[in-house]
Amino acid sequence: MISVLLADDEAMIRAGVKAILAADPEIDVVAEAADGREAVALVRAHRPQVALLDIRMPRLDGLAAAAQIRQLVPETAVVMLTTFGEDDYIARALGDGASGFLLKSGDPRELIAGVRAVAAGAAYLSPRVARRVLALGGERMARGPAARDRTATLTEREREVLALVGAGLSNAEIGRRLFLVEGTVKSYLSTIFSRLGVRNRVQAAIIAYEAGLVDAA
Known part of the structure; x- marks a missing residue:
């Protein structure tokens, strides 16, 4: 069973x-939880596998809450709920340790897939969010064409592993796909x-997208 903490200040959205x-x-x-402070307190109390956080919340926004959760309960994976109107927030969140980004108005199946993916130790970018993340943060993190140069330093096997990270697979799933033990995947x-x-x-997934290793369509 995957335990989840859900935080959003709008009761209807929750x-x-x-x-x-x-x-x-x-x-x-x-x-x-209806705000960021409550979310942090409930994560500390329940220690869920996944914390699903709205970016904009009162008292403590989702990004600040995510940072505290990652520090206080690092075993809880954080997924940010976003809208297309929150571009600045998405850009800020890129390097803060979030395991996934999901769009509130996205396909409900993506929500379930995202929660399952991060609970299994993978990263998850819903395709539509991935395009926005690339537009906002890709230049800063991968500097466009430079991503291809950076991934060119990897071996063929490492590029295969990176592509599967970009596709949202967990270590165990990557191992099964490439016939590797999980410890070897971690080493890669x-x-x-x-x-x-x-x-x-x-961050690795974004570079995989930028380098053309993953289809963001």
Whole structure:
């Protein structure tokens, strides 16, 4: 069972998201919060596998809440809920350790897929959010064509692993796809992160998109 903390200051949005997640019998919303401070407190109390946070919330916004959660309860993966009107917030969140970005108005199946992906240790960018992230943060993080130069330093196997990270696969899924043990996948990722100069899977996924290793359509 995947435990989830859901935080949004709009009760209607919380109810809608909770109803979508309830369609998956393996996902359990264990707590709900109406602001960032409450979200942090509930994550500390319940220690869910996934914290699903709205970016704009009172008292403490989603980005600040995410930073505190990553510091206080690092085992909880953070997914940011965004809208196309929050471009500045998305750009700020790129390097802050979020494991995923989901669009509030996106396909409900993406919400479930995103929660499942980050719970399994993967990064998840819904395709429409990925295009916005690339437009906003790609130049800063990968400097456009330079991404291809950076990934050119990787071995063929490392590029395969990076492409699968960009596609949202967990370490276990990458291992099954490439016939590798999970420990070997982790070793590859450590080398990839070091060579690309990134800190987390989302940043690596963005470079994978920029380099053309993943289809963002």
